[in-house]
Amino acid sequence: MSQKINKKNNKQAQLKVEKSDLWKLRHTAEHVLHQAMKELYPSIHLAMGPATEDGFYFDFDASPDGGEAVKILEEDFPKIEAKMQEIIDLNLPLIEKEISVAEARKLFAGNPYKLEWVDEIENKGEMVTVYWSGEPGSKRAMVDLCAGPHVDSTGQVKAFKLLSVAGAYWHGDEKNKMLTRIYGVAFPSKKELAQHLEMLVEAEKRNHRRIGKQMELFEIYPEIGQGLPVWLPKGYAMRRAIEDYMIWLERKYGYQHILTPHINRDVLFKKSGHLDFYAESMYPPIEFDDEKYYLKPMNCPAGMVVYKRKPRSYKDLPFKLGELGTVYRYEKSGELHGLQRVRGFTQNDAHIFCTEEQLKAQFQEVMEMLEIFYKDVGFDKYTFRFSLSDPKDDKYSFCGDRKGWEKMENIMREILNEAGVEYEEVVGDAAFYGPKLDVQAVNIFGKEDSISTIQVDFNLPERFELEYIDSDGQKKRPYVIHRAIVGSFERFFAFLIEHHAGKFPVWYAPVQVKLLPITDRNVEYAQKIVAQLLDEGIRVELDNRSETLSAKIRDAQLEQVPYMAVVGDREMENESVAIRSRDGKKQEVMKIAEFIEKLETEIKTKV
Amino acid sequence: MSQKINKKNNKQAQLKVEKSDLWKLRHTAEHVLHQAMKELYPSIHLAMGPATEDGFYFDFDASPDGGEAVKILEEDFPKIEAKMQEIIDLNLPLIEKEISVAEARKLFAGNPYKLEWVDEIENKGEMVTVYWSGEPGSKRAMVDLCAGPHVDSTGQVKAFKLLSVAGAYWHGDEKNKMLTRIYGVAFPSKKELAQHLEMLVEAEKRNHRRIGKQMELFEIYPEIGQGLPVWLPKGYAMRRAIEDYMIWLERKYGYQHILTPHINRDVLFKKSGHLDFYAESMYPPIEFDDEKYYLKPMNCPAGMVVYKRKPRSYKDLPFKLGELGTVYRYEKSGELHGLQRVRGFTQNDAHIFCTEEQLKAQFQEVMEMLEIFYKDVGFDKYTFRFSLSDPKDDKYSFCGDRKGWEKMENIMREILNEAGVEYEEVVGDAAFYGPKLDVQAVNIFGKEDSISTIQVDFNLPERFELEYIDSDGQKKRPYVIHRAIVGSFERFFAFLIEHHAGKFPVWYAPVQVKLLPITDRNVEYAQKIVAQLLDEGIRVELDNRSETLSAKIRDAQLEQVPYMAVVGDREMENESVAIRSRDGKKQEVMKIAEFIEKLETEIKTKV
DSSP states (O other), X not given: OOOOOOHHHHHHHHXXXXXXXXXXXXXXXXXXXXXXXXXXXXXXXXXXXXXXXXOEEEEEESSOTTSOOOOOOGGGHHHHHXXXXXXXXXXXXXXXXXXXXXXXXXXXXXXHHHHHHHHHHHHHTOOXXXXXXXXXXXXXXXXXXXXXOOOSBGGGOOEEEEEEEEEEEGGGOTTSOEEEEEEEEEESSHHXXXXXXXXXHHHHHHOHHHHHHHTTOEEOOTTTOTTOOEEOHHHHHHHHHHHHHHHHHHHHTTOEXXXXXXXXXXXXXXXXXXXXXXXXXXXXXXXXXXXXXXXXXXXXXXXXXXXXXXXOBGGGOSEEEEEEEEEEOOOOGGGOBTTTBOSEEEEEEEEEEEOTTTHHHHHHHHHHHHHHHHHHHTOOOOEEEEEEOOTTOGGGGSSSXXXXXXXXXXXXXXXXXXXXXXXXXXXXXSBTTBOEEEEEEEOTTSOEEXXXXXXXXXSHHHHTTOOEEOTTSOEEOOEEEEEESSSOHHHHHHHHHHHHTTOOOGGGOSSOEEEEESSGGGHHHHHHHHHHHHHTTOOEEEOOSSOOHHHHHHHHHHTTOSEEEEEOHHHHHHTEEEEEETTOOOOEEEEHHHHHHHHHHXXXXXX | OOOOOOHHHHHHHHHHHHXXXXXXXXXXXXXXXXXXXXXXXXTSEEEEOOBOXXXXXXXXXXXXXXSOOXXXXXXXXXXXXXXXXXXXXXXXXXXXXXXXHHHHHHHTTTOHHHHHHHHHHHHHTOOEEEEEESSTTSTTOEEEEOOOOOOSBGGGOOEEEEEEEEEEEGGGOTTSOEEEEEEEEEESSHHHHHHHHHHHHHHHHHOHHHHHHHTTOEEOOTTTOXXXXXXXXXXXHHHHHHHHHHHHHXXXXXXXXXXXXXXXXXXXXXXXXXXXXXXXXXXXXXXXXXXXXXEOSOSHHHHHHHHHTSOOBGGGOSEEEEEEEEEEOOOOGGGOBTTXXXXXXXXXXXXXXXXXXXXXXXXXXXXHHHHHHHHHHTOOOOEEEEEEOOTTOGXXXXXXXXXXHHHHHHHHXXXXXXXXXXXXXXXXXXXXXXXXXXXXXXXXTSOEEEEEEEEEESSHHHHTTOOEEOTTSOEEOOEEEEEESXXXXXXXXXXXXXXXXXXXXXXXXXXXXXXEESSGGGHHHHHHHHHHHHHTTOOEEEOOSSXXXXXXXXXXXXTTOSEEEEEOHHHHHHTEEEEEETTOOOOEEEEHHHHHHHHHHHHHHTO
């Protein structure tokens, strides 16, 4: 199941950003920042600072060898921002100059970071480009090694704000010195800045990394590994609920499920082509007993082996083989982000082996399942992205002929049009083995990723020489549709957490009910109800702290527990519970059996 | 969770076997076999052949370079057995001789396998030992490189039988030539042989490898990896049912569940001590980004990290943290056996963090859960094995002082005695980090393995500096109990399959109901019922082949499906189903809703 983000397109998007006016503005704002810092704290060494997609940052050495050490805290920001504003008000021109390596060495003498860069430029045999803010030699002029581009003058930075300060290793390498990094944003107008800051506040409320930690859903520990999240009890409870649901849904659609090992031998990945075409996303092999094993980056090869384990007949098709398969793929550490971009993740993967005639119906069925799934988990912010081959690109001639590609792409387009969904077509973005339809979602910070995918594969059936006996007794090659409705539980949860801001539907809420005994003499009764609910498979917690009822209610609301079941003397007498929903609407008294039935209905109907 | 089999004890048992009279008898029988083979097929090269725990085998090169190739099939066994009987009847004495390397080279000239062994002996600077069957130089005398021991003469082999023939690489290395291997058994009496053969027939009926393949529960593929089973749809359905059950049961007992990555950084295993004390069972590391990652051999270290993620209070204890954790441990390829001995397996693992006062109750609770679990899965052939430290063995002074060990061992003994269960005490068999109680089961061939375990750990709480704040405000160190009720899903399934011979209780049977429409016009009605059952989470299949009803019933019985639901015109009319159980007892007609209720009750009550 290829769930690889599209590196090419990301790069193109990045280039577009780097040429934009906004990017130039932020680049200039970064120069303003380092000029302000150097004027305020002359002892520091400027290291480096780029504009980014979201703003800018700047790294400096706050404790230079032999110099005075300074410590910058967020409370120093007003002072720094005032100095920046001063430099902006001076409206210094940004002036580009090419100078020789020798001149550069003189200009940056004493700053080991800049000199290291100069050495590098010298090694490449290039000239050095610098940018001056202000006429070279004038009183407030400032210079930096820089390839630009910038806006014309500092005065064009109409609105900016410093956001945070953090530690960062020089070149991102922990063997190097820890520098200080300041993050900021800049805009061409105060209004745009205000809107952005508001968006950040809203986003932060939904940030899955913050909610994940606060609600104890997941956590990433450096001693276990970057990009290798641990599912904490509440997160795992949710995940298990959605796993169980997917297995239930897929069984209804005739799927069968397998489970294959996390390491597979190299011969398998040679056969599948992964070692030829996907090696850069794979981890180095584990070698023992004269054999090489790889952490599987995809579940497909083992799925093909299971298809091939016995002769298949046209009567067995479509054969739908699912796996909750955990795969490991290399991502650069700088690209890792919470649950959204990780190094190991579990897919709700499946391979549909079918005849050509069945392709369309199978594709439609997956579209139907996607719709049911998104409705049931309460997620509606997605779009479709249809990735086609590029007739001019050689890589698409590798698998399948031109006619095969066009036929398949036409079938897919037809299905999409019949389904009446909106979609974007992207030429040249197909997998090398076939066209694909991705479901895209956008995170709180505006970053887009695939969350589900349906792909046609011309490659694996050939490589594994898959066959079925048709009704005419002839051996034929089946088609393979890869599909993952939950393309990665990890990534999907990132979106799900941000979408619901932690307020999940009852059926997969980590804790579905919290029992709140009013006094200590009601605890035993509460425990009895807890046991009953657990017996029915309902996720329940008991708050038996010696706190007031209102404190218990407040905490359960903060934890976003869908139902609070308050029990006091009256409830004990009537074998009942007083139910409050997390929205704090009306409280309703009901018999225990009635409450259980209500819960079971809501869980089953996924309201 | 240490589920390591006791290598020391296995080795001792092995040594005992090698010195036994039965072993000598089988060793002689093996010499009789190779003598018979060489007399019948003079062109073959004898390679090697040992006595084993169960019998003996012998490898030979059937297509020697430059010699006549022969092909041995099981239908040749009567002829070979007759020749063996002839040699036994001759009652040839077994005579040991020491000879020089030069003499050996002369004696075995032309046989590359024996000459390779002679070279090896020469390299070690040893004399060569050979065994003659019959006086050296006499007409029927035969000689082989052999260190013995043997019985006195071939006549003592009173009963033997050849069992099978298979291919085997020289030295077990696939880069070498494929040899032919013949397996056999031998006993001191015809009665013992008959009993053994009967046992083999019975065992074969229950052999989990055979049933696993036939019922499509699991399979091992060389291209994926030895010892790395793939769970096929029917096996995974069973496993998932038992997983879900364990989570349900554990939640009732207050457990919470996490999920941690399959690879962890080396720093974690340095801290836990695994790289010091367990490295030989671990796979080589995966190195990237200047870091080393290991496939986790145990789930404990990551569990400790989760405990430590926030301050814990005495009010949080006992804290029961479970994980369906998949671990990878190195086993030699020769030790691998179906699902019973594998290289990657999933544990129903848990760590109980508790105070000293809570230890006893926690231990008792796990014993109670064990009993419920074994009753619910219908497995009753187990014994308890209580592994203690050896006061004279230094390794036990490594963690905890002598007093601590004794105290803990006394508590455990007290619990076992109070529980009234029988158990065996084994001094010197504790883990280095604490005493343990294992649940042992014996497979169809008489081999014993641990299937569940409860262990006290003096090591990890120290190494990870675990703490909790006690009621007096003091920081104290908690105790850790490791426990795995399903020590390995893989191994436990091996025992479960053999125990039930594939006839599983309804609640975890891979297919619970099979719908059997009598004619084609009943298929649609059957499909409607299938959809209803699937909606309720019941595992159901439809047999819509154009076969007679009796053929469909026979096949469903062969597949050990608990319930067959026959539907014909009459059932369609009455919205009912005619239910047959796999035992072929009485057929019962009931309404669909009634049938669903019956199933749900049986699934819930685990009958």
